[in-house]
Amino acid sequence: MTELTAPTAQSEVPQASLWKDAFRTMARRPDVIFATLIMLFVFTMAAFPGLFTDKDPTRCLGRDARLRPDTWFTGEHPLGTDGFGCDFAATIVHGTRPTITLALTVIILSVLIGMTLGILAGYFGRWVDAIISRALDVFIVIPLMMGAILLLSLFRGRGSSGNLLETVGPAALALTLFGWMEFCRYARAATIETKNLDYVTAARCLGARDRRIMFKHVLPNAIVPITAIVPTSLGSVIVAEAALAVLGIGVQPPATSWGVLLSNGTQWAGGGYIYLFGIPLVLLILTVFAFATFGDALRDALDPKLR
Amino acid sequence: MAENVRVVGDTLPGADLNAPLLEVDDLRVEFRVRGKRIPAVRGASFTLERGRTLAVVGESGSGKSVTSQAIMGILDTPPGYVTGGEVRLHGVDLLKQGEETRRTVRGNHIAIVFQDALSALNPLWSVGFQIGELYRVHRGTSRADARKRAIELLDLVGIPDAKNRVGHYPHQFSGGMRQRVMIAMALALDPEVLIADEPTTALDVTVQAQIMRLLKQIQDDRHMGLILITHDLGVVADVADEVAVMYAGEVVERASIHDAFKRPAHPYTKALLRAIPRVDTVGRELEVIPGLPPNPASLPSGCPFHPRCWAADPEKCSTEAPPYEEVAEDHRALCHFAKEVYRDER
Amino acid sequence: MGRYVIRRLLQALLTLFITLFLLHYLTALSVQIRGNPALLFFGGERTPDPAMLAQVERLYGLDNNCYERPGDPCLVPFVERLQNYAAGDFGTTLQGNRDVGELLSIYIPNTLRLFIFSTITLVVLAMLLGTWAARHRGGLIDHTVRGTTILIDSIPVFLILLAYVYIMAVPLTNWARDIWGTESFMGQLFRPNYNPDYPWTTIIIPGIIVGTVGLATLTRLVRASQLENIGSDFVRTARAKGLKKSRITVVHVVRNSMIPIVTGVGYTFAFALSGAVLTEGVMGIPGMGRMIFQAVQRQETNLVIVGLTVTAVVVVLVTLVVDLLYAVLDPRIRYD
Numbered sequence: 001m002t003e004l005t006a007p008t009a010q011s012e013v014p015q016a017s018l019w020k021d022a023f024r025t026m027a028r029r030p031d032v033i034f035a036t037l038i039m040l041f042v043f044t045m046a047a048f049p050g051l052f053t054d055k056d057p058t059r060c061l062g063r064d065a066r067l068r069p070d071t072w073f074t075g076e077h078p079l080g081t082d083g084f085g086c087d088f089a090a091t092i093v094h095g096t097r098p099t100i101t102l103a104l105t106v107i108i109l110s111v112l113i114g115m116t117l118g119i120l121a122g123y124f125g126r127w128v129d130a131i132i133s134r135a136l137d138v139f140i141v142i143p144l145m146m147g148a149i150l151l152l153s154l155f156r157g158r159g160s161s162g163n164l165l166e167t168v169g170p171a172a173l174a175l176t177l178f179g180w181m182e183f184c185r186y187a188r189a190a191t192i193e194t195k196n197l198d199y200v201t202a203a204r205c206l207g208a209r210d211r212r213i214m215f216k217h218v219l220p221n222a223i224v225p226i227t228a229i230v231p232t233s234l235g236s237v238i239v240a241e242a243a244l245a246v247l248g249i250g251v252q253p254p255a256t257s258w259g260v261l262l263s264n265g266t267q268w269a270g271g272g273y274i275y276l277f278g279i280p281l282v283l284l285i286l287t288v289f290a291f292a293t294f295g296d297a298l299r300d301a302l303d304p305k306l307r
Numbered sequence: 308m309a310e311n312v313r314v315v316g317d318t319l320p321g322a323d324l325n326a327p328l329l330e331v332d333d334l335r336v337e338f339r340v341r342g343k344r345i346p347a348v349r350g351a352s353f354t355l356e357r358g359r360t361l362a363v364v365g366e367s368g369s370g371k372s373v374t375s376q377a378i379m380g381i382l383d384t385p386p387g388y389v390t391g392g393e394v395r396l397h398g399v400d401l402l403k404q405g406e407e408t409r410r411t412v413r414g415n416h417i418a419i420v421f422q423d424a425l426s427a428l429n430p431l432w433s434v435g436f437q438i439g440e441l442y443r444v445h446r447g448t449s450r451a452d453a454r455k456r457a458i459e460l461l462d463l464v465g466i467p468d469a470k471n472r473v474g475h476y477p478h479q480f481s482g483g484m485r486q487r488v489m490i491a492m493a494l495a496l497d498p499e500v501l502i503a504d505e506p507t508t509a510l511d512v513t514v515q516a517q518i519m520r521l522l523k524q525i526q527d528d529r530h531m532g533l534i535l536i537t538h539d540l541g542v543v544a545d546v547a548d549e550v551a552v553m554y555a556g557e558v559v560e561r562a563s564i565h566d567a568f569k570r571p572a573h574p575y576t577k578a579l580l581r582a583i584p585r586v587d588t589v590g591r592e593l594e595v596i597p598g599l600p601p602n603p604a605s606l607p608s609g610c611p612f613h614p615r616c617w618a619a620d621p622e623k624c625s626t627e628a629p630p631y632e633e634v635a636e637d638h639r640a641l642c643h644f645a646k647e648v649y650r651d652e653r
Numbered sequence: 654m655g656r657y658v659i660r661r662l663l664q665a666l667l668t669l670f671i672t673l674f675l676l677h678y679l680t681a682l683s684v685q686i687r688g689n690p691a692l693l694f695f696g697g698e699r700t701p702d703p704a705m706l707a708q709v710e711r712l713y714g715l716d717n718n719c720y721e722r723p724g725d726p727c728l729v730p731f732v733e734r735l736q737n738y739a740a741g742d743f744g745t746t747l748q749g750n751r752d753v754g755e756l757l758s759i760y761i762p763n764t765l766r767l768f769i770f771s772t773i774t775l776v777v778l779a780m781l782l783g784t785w786a787a788r789h790r791g792g793l794i795d796h797t798v799r800g801t802t803i804l805i806d807s808i809p810v811f812l813i814l815l816a817y818v819y820i821m822a823v824p825l826t827n828w829a830r831d832i833w834g835t836e837s838f839m840g841q842l843f844r845p846n847y848n849p850d851y852p853w854t855t856i857i858i859p860g861i862i863v864g865t866v867g868l869a870t871l872t873r874l875v876r877a878s879q880l881e882n883i884g885s886d887f888v889r890t891a892r893a894k895g896l897k898k899s900r901i902t903v904v905h906v907v908r909n910s911m912i913p914i915v916t917g918v919g920y921t922f923a924f925a926l927s928g929a930v931l932t933e934g935v936m937g938i939p940g941m942g943r944m945i946f947q948a949v950q951r952q953e954t955n956l957v958i959v960g961l962t963v964t965a966v967v968v969v970l971v972t973l974v975v976d977l978l979y980a981v982l983d984p985r986i987r988y989d
Contacts, residue, residue, distance in 0.1 A: 031800065137668040138675060141968045145927030146945070146961055150676070153949045153957055154683035239809045243931060246811060247949055266815060281812060289807040292869065296803060381892040383884070413895035421893075426886040429905055430985055440904075441894055476984040492894070 018224070022301035032297045038290035045093055046100035053090040092280060095256035102168040102251065103237040106175045107230060114180040115226060118187025119218055123195060123210070132184070139181050145240055147178030152249040168257075171250050175237055182233070183226050190222040228302045231295030235288040242284060258284050318411045319399055326398030328532045329355040329378075329417075329500050334392035336370070336377050336556075339385060345604045347373045349556035350392065353549075355500065360526060360533040362543035362564065364579070365553035366600045371536045374553070375502045378534075379419055380409045396500070414441050418493035422505040424485035428477040434461070434488045435473035441495040460491040464521060483514035487521065494525065501526070502534045507542065519546055541583045544568065552576045555601050555611040562638040572632070572640035572649040574618045610643065618644050657980055657987065665973045672965045674726075676958050677734060681727040683954065684720045743959050748951060753959050756944065761963070764929060764940035766853065770860025771925055776918060778868060783875025790880060798872065806869035811931035813862050818845045818935060847938040859936045866928040867921030874917040878910040885909075912982050919975035923968050 026032045045052055121132035142150070151174035194200060200217045208216075238258070244250030245259025246266070258280050265277030336348040348370040355361050365371045376382045377389050380401065394401045396416060401409060421427040428437060438460055439453030448456070454473060461469035464487040477485060486506060493501055503522060507515035523546050526533045535543055543550070543564070550567040552560040552575065560573040571577040581594040598615040601607055607614050613624035623643055632645035642648065719727040737744070743753035786798040822845035833839040841854040848855045882888060883906060891901045926942075933942035941960055948956035980986045 031796075134667065134671065137664070138671045140923070141668060141672050141965045141972075142961060143923040143927045143964070143968070145924075145930065146964055149930070149945065149949055150679065150957055150961055153952065154679055154954060155686065235807065239807075242809055243811060243927075246931065247946065249949060262812075285804075285808050285812075288809075289804055292803045292807050293800070296799065296869075296873070376889075379893055381889055383889075410895045410897065413893055415895065419893045421886060421890060423886065427890045429887040429891070429909070431908055431983060432904075433984075440896070444894070444896055444900065478985050492890075 018302065022298065025301045026297050029297055031293050035290040035293040035297075038286055039294065042096060042100065042287050042290075045096040047097075049090075049093045049097065052093045053087070088276065088279070091256055092258075092261065092283065095258055095261055095280075098168050098251050098255055098257040099238060099241060099259070102172050102175075102241055102257065103234050105168065105172045106179055106237045107234050109172070109176040110180040110233070111183050111226060111230065113176070114183025114185075115187045115222060117180070118184040118189075119191045119214055119222055121184070122188040122191025122222075123214060123218060129188075132188075136181050136184055139178060142178060144175065144178045144236075145243060148174040148240065148244055149247065149249065151177065152244065168251055168255075170252075171241060171244060175240055179233070179237065182229060186225040186229065187222045190225055191218050194218050194221040224302055228299040229295065231291045231298060233295075235291035235295070238284065238288055238291075318415050319397060319408070321399050322397035323399075324397060326395065327354050328357050328397065329534075330393070330395040331374070331378065332393040332395065334374060334377060334394060335390045336373050336382065336387060337390050338387050343604065346556055346606075347387070347603055348377065351551075351553065351556070351558050352392075353551045353558060353561060355532040355534060357499070357532055358526070358530045359548045360523075360535060360543075360546055362535045362537060362540075362547035362550045363553060364537060364540055364543065364550060366538055368555075368600045368603065369553040370556040370603075371553050372504055375419065375504050375534065375536055378502065379413060379417060381413070381419075411445070414445055414498065415496050416498055417500040417502065418496070418498040419502040419504060420486070420489050420493045420506045423509050424482070424489040425477060427489060428485065430477055433474050433476055434480070438488070438492045438495055441492065445496055456495070457491075460495060461488070463494070464488070464491045464525075466491075482510050483517065486510060486514075486518055490518075490521065490525070494529075497529065498531065500532045500534065502536065504536045505538070506535075508537070508539075515542070522546070540579050552579070555606055556603065557611075557641060559612070559642070560640040562635075562640075566635065566638050570635075570649055572634040572638060572645045573642050574616045574644070574648055575612050576640075577648060578617070610641075618642075618648060620644070658977065661973060661976045665969050669965060669969045672969075673735065673962060674731060676961055676965070677731045678726055680954060680958055681720065681725065681730070682723070685723040685725065738962070744955050746956060747953050753956060757941075757959070757963065760940045760944050763847075763852070763856070763938055764933070764942060766856050767860050767863060767929060767933070767938065767940060767942075768925065770857055771862075771864035771866075771928075772918065772922075774861045774864025775866070775868060775871060775921065775925070776914075778864070779871035779875050779917075780914070782868075783872045784879055786872065787876045787879040787883070795876075798876075799869075802869040802872045805865050806867070810863060810866050810928040811935060813865065814859070814932055814935045817858070817862065845936070847936055849939075856938065859932050859938060863925055863928045863932050866925045867917075871914070871917045871921055874913050875910065878913045879906065882906045882909045908982065912979065915975055915978050915982065919971050922971050926964055926968070 117132050117135075121129040139147070148171070152170060155170065194217060197217075200213060203213055203217060241250050241257060242259035242262055245257060245263045248263070250259050251257040261280040262277065262284065265280060331354075332352050334348055334351045335346070338345045338347055351370065351374050353361060353363075363371045363374065373382070373387065376387070378394050378401075382389065389402060392402070396412065401412060404412070428434065435454050435457040438457040439448075439450070442448035442453040442456050443450065458469045458473050461473060466472055466484055466487055472480075477488070480488060486509075490506075501522075506522065507518050510518060519542065522533065522535075525531070535547055537543055540550075547564045550560070550562055550564050551558045552567070552573065554575050560567065560571065560576045562572070567576060568580065571580060575596075578594065578596045582596065596615055601611050601614075607625070609623075609625045609627055610616070610619070610629045613619040613621075616624065619625075620643065627643070629641050629643045629645075631639050631641055633639050634645050634649040638649075639645075640648070717727060717730050719725040719730065741754055743757065745752055746756075782798050782802060786795045789795050822843055825843035826840070826845070829837075829839040829843055835841075838854055841848060841851045842857060844855050844858075846855075847859075888901060888905055891905045896904075929940065929942035930946050931942070932938070933940045934946035937943070941963060945957060945960040947953075948960060
């Protein structure tokens with residue numbers, strides 16, 4: 001069988017085709033297409049809430065409170081109203097932006113921190129590696145949620161004024177601080193592997209600087225495993241946000257996020273207003289599922305031997 | 308080694324000791340990948356007698372390793388399937404036997420040595436355990452006796468301090484020593500046929516020679532049939548008795564090693580020989596076979612070698628499948644111009 | 654082997670020490686920035702008598718000057734804290750003034766029981782599903798297993814719990830009680846909340862639910878490692894040796910697949926701990942998770958720190974056990 005499988009070459013050219021191949025395999029899978037559509041939908045909702053609703057989520061009329069969505073996606077309030085009489089569709093649509101902003105911020109920061117530290121640790125080894133590895137150990141000991149709980153309860157603010165930075169800032173910071181480790185581990189492993197490849201050694205012998213080697217050779221190789229775990233991590237950050245919101249220490253009211261909606265919705269779920277809990281729940285699960293499915297397929301596509 | 312004299316019929320019902328030891332007749336193997344059928348072996352035939360060494364030579368992708376796995380019955384199915392032909396051991400067609408018989412044949416009658424001993428040995432068990440496993444499974448030997456046998460075998464294949472080394476793990480051995488362990492394992496049940504699949508390719512040149520000498524010596528001692536699979540004609544020159552040259556899943560030339568080296572009848576064999584560095588070619592440039600081995604999924608029409616062949620007739624060779632020409636006694640080649648190539652002694 | 658164990662042990666101790674310091678430093682920072690948590694003792698808003706405040710500060714070990722200098726690592730109180738921990742003194746709660754050590758001795762066994770069930774669920778499910786998917790690689794079963802596990806993993810565990818508590822628990826309990834009676838095993842099993850009279854029975858369902866945390870990851874790991882081993886050269890060698898299929902599976906595949914699985918279980922353990930916080934909160938199980946849950950809501954900083962310390966100790970221990978198991982399973986590590 002060995003003679004029928006193509007050799008796996010490690011050079012700059014296959015790098016490009018690795019991504020192309022991965023893209024092609026993914027585009028053929030129906031589950032990936034479905035997941036991509038959901039992701040696009042959610043991202044559009046976060047970027048352009050005006051496309052989905054013309055109501056203002058902060059304009060609430062007490063006499064309209066708790067209107068059930070009996071009209072089914074038509075009429076004045078397509079998804080009914082919440083306990084304060086705010087249009088629920090508008091609330092959900094406008095709650096998407098903090099949710100997605102938070103998730104993206106956390107992941108981008110985590111990837112930057114994790115990758116930088118991972119590459120430094122893997123490339124320089126010795127004491128740099130020793131220090132970073134020890135830090136990895138310490139942060140891994142405190143699970144993401146626990147760490148976020150700790151930070152947010154220690155430095156709990158007094159509620160925010162409603163600007164995006166203040167609403168998602170503390171939660172994003174807390175989740176980032178305890179979320180960079182996985183990226184660091186993958187980057188470190190990939191760096192160590194790449195560092196000893198012949199063409200990298202050759203580049204070094206030809207007098208290439210450390211920085212050039214890291215950017216030209218190590219980085220492209222470290223990005224592969226990291227990209228593969230990004231979508232799934234995005235999903236888990238959204239879940240973590242929801243859990244923090246239920247604990248009352250996530251995104252701060254009056255701003256809304258899906259987690260805040262869920263947390264408020266639990267009070268109404270038992271009393272016949274299940275849509276206040278169910279709709280954000282379904283949206284959250286669908287989104288996380290889409291990210292996870294996409295991530296799973298991406299990992300397979302980038303590591304074809306396990307397909 | 309009195310206990311090695313055993314009745315073949317016990318483990319292989321219907322065996323005829325007058326029949327040749329191992330005959331491979333028109334063996335066909337294909338791989339089925341995503342609905343496509345890719346032929347890997349397209350009718351390979353050769354015979355192996357007791358005490359003889361047959362070298363199966365070919366580039367990677369020529370189907371030589373697949374042939375050996377099909378003989379052993381350890382093809383990965385799927386994707387590999389044996390689609391035709393016979394593999395006769397003492398006249399018994401193994402391909403028609405049930406899994407239980409085939410399992411008994413493996414190790415007992417036919418054993419194999421793989422190329423990369425590091426990955427072919429389980430990293431989590433000691434070498435003693437892995438060798439002793441054969442006795443325990445096939446002979447029901449006790450753990451302690453199996454260990455004793457393992458020590459004897461390690462000693463036999465030239466591993467110093469065998470008593471101590473028996474409890475060591477594969478990663479604690481050097482490449483050459485690991486290959487010796489592999490050989491010891493293959494010899495455990497004193498098989499009649501030993502297949503060595505590129506046994507020295509992963510080793511240093513000096514170690515290569517030691518391993519080849521060891522294989523030859525063991526074969527002489529035990530009077531085994533040895534199939535030596537390699538891509539390197541140079542390695543087999545002083546060890547093999549016969550040669551089967553494979554190209555694109557077919558045996559393109561069969562001859563004694565002497566004839567094959569002296570007067571090859573297939574252009575491919577000739578080209579291979581010219582690519583070997585030799586003392587008498589010092590100063591001359593080595594010849595290279597132009598082009599690449601064909602993709603088994605889309606073989607060239609007619610003779611699959613014609614696009615790379617220096618003797619090909621553009622008309623004939625690209626349309627007609629070549630015949631099996633007998634150029635001399637026990638010397639055949641799969642070529643339209645076998646006789647011409649044979650006559651041309653340059 | 655000996656050197657490996659000692660090295661791992663020292664590493665674990667070092668990690669634990671740094672973690673404890675980090676926790677301590679964060680607390681100190683929070684006091685330095687946000688002000689004195691001892692004020693909470695007096696209900697927060699009122700300004701208490703300075704003498705009484707000083708007394709309370711002493712009580713909670715906040716009487717050191719370093720708490721007034723932002724950024725000061727407060728090493729003296731850290732050493733005191735470590736000494737107290739070593740002496741089994743974990744302080745008292747701000748509200749109710751209960752001994753935290755005593756609370757821990759009640760809470761830890763409950764959480765342990767929860768984890769026994771969740772770990773069993775996780776490992777058994779992942780092994781079965783992963784093996785099943787690997788056997789049918791690329792087929793319908795493979796895709797279904799993968800899709801289902803991802804879906805289950807996508808639903809936050811506290812939402813599964815809420816759905817269970819609000820939708821399924823009551824009808825199931827009523828149904829079971831009609832058949833087996835209230836005091837039977839089945840009658841208690843489906844209860845929506847924990848019952849201290851049945852400490853094992855009423856913890857099974859929450860345990861199973863927490864066991865779904867990391868299911869997709871572990872199933873994927875099992876599948877991958879099995880595929881890798883089934884297609885490996887040494888399994889081909891084993892077949893060439895004429896071993897039976899069952900023996901190849903047991904001797905040459907399962908043991909080799911265990912290595913990544915053990916790592917995976919250790920890794921998901923930390924996530925399951927997070928799951929426990931909300932699970933115990935929702936189900937009313939008096940365990941470590943609920944303690945942290947409540948401590949956060951009541952702003953009992955000391956309790957959060959103690960809870961996290963215990964968590965850290967547990968994770969370090971589990972990691973250590975995983976590393977040692979690793980060495981037992983893999984001679985390449987043992988003889989490095």
